[in-house]
Amino acid sequence: MTALVQDAGVGGLLRDWRRRRRISQLELAMRAHSSARHISFVETGRARPSEEMVLRLAEHLQVPVRERNALLLAAGYAPRFTETALDDPAMAALRDGLERLLRGYEPYPAVVVDGTYTMVAANSGVTMLAQGVARHLLAPPVNTMRLALHPEGLAPRIRNLPQWRGHLLEQMRRQLALTRSAALRELYEEVDAYPVPAGGHDPAAPAAVPGFALPMVIEHAGAVLSFVSSIATFNTPMDITVAELAIETFLPADPATVAFLRTRDSQ
Incomplete structure (x- = not known):
């Protein structure tokens, strides 16, 4: 035996x-x-x-x-993967690369978040969309899920909030299925409990743009902007901090949004 x-x-x-x-x-x-x-x-x-x-x-x-x-x-072995703070000198090249990437994507919004959606870096496009958000949501550390779904955040201006909210919550559920993060679970339960602001939302808004992806349709400065998002992570990371970083970029989903952002950028 x-x-x-x-x-x-x-x-x-x-x-x-x-x-x-x-x-x-x-x-x-x-x-x-x-x-x-x-x-x-x-x-x-x-x-x-x-x-x-x-x-x-x-x-x-x-x-x-x-x-x-x-x-x-x-299994009785030493840990293999380090966890280096992003402000550590060893991460200087990574920080510089991320900042260059974010600036290069302007005027379109782009943001870097960690494994619990805490904002690590953002460009001017994100700053633009966050105008008018309650100050307490912009006090560091900024959490992008709270920023998007809180009743004093972007939520009241998102024209298709029920659909976009459902997308974000499902994204968090998929992540929870891949990790044991108590902090992420707590965040999910918090934002899932936020009341959905009434009025001002147009459930038909997504039909106005190409159907290749669900857009975020948001009001800003008297205009209605549409964005589709993509998320990128690092291949074969050897550090926990790097492994949990994600770069989310927002691509204009219609010509009107492109024109608005280019006009704003040229001013």
Whole structure:
């Protein structure tokens, strides 16, 4: 009979991540070039996975970088991934690159956020849209979900708020399915409970733009602007801070928005 070589700590964690991803032991084994028998033994604590196997399984299970350290610790290994503050001198090149990217995207809005939607950096396009927002929502640290959905934030000016709100909440739910972040769960529960401002919203607004993506349709300075957003992250990050950064850019969804922003930029 095979003796237990460790407690079920790392095995239980890996089994939980596998079930979250709805992957069978056989499928995971094939992806990781292992065997279903070995995966079973790891999950039940009958086999101790090597450090390389822990990282390989974590990669194929799309375990967030922060959680990969927890897996390594549970398996008896040292954490592999550092967490460097963004204002650390070692991050100077990253900060400079992000600032150049944001400036280069102007006059269109662009913002960098961390894993709980705290604003790390933003360009003048975001500053423009935030005009008129309650001061307490703009006091650092600014949270972009609060900024968008709070009744004193952008929400009253978003013409298709029910649809855009639903999109943002679903985005957060998908992220919660990939992480164990208590802070993110708390934020989700907070913004989900915000009352939806009544009046002023046009549910038909999205039909006025091409149907390739749901736009955010927002009133600003007497104009109605439409944006579709895209989110970019870093490939193969080796630092937790970098792994949790996301760059969201807002692309004009109609000619009127392009014209408004170009006119404003030329003034």
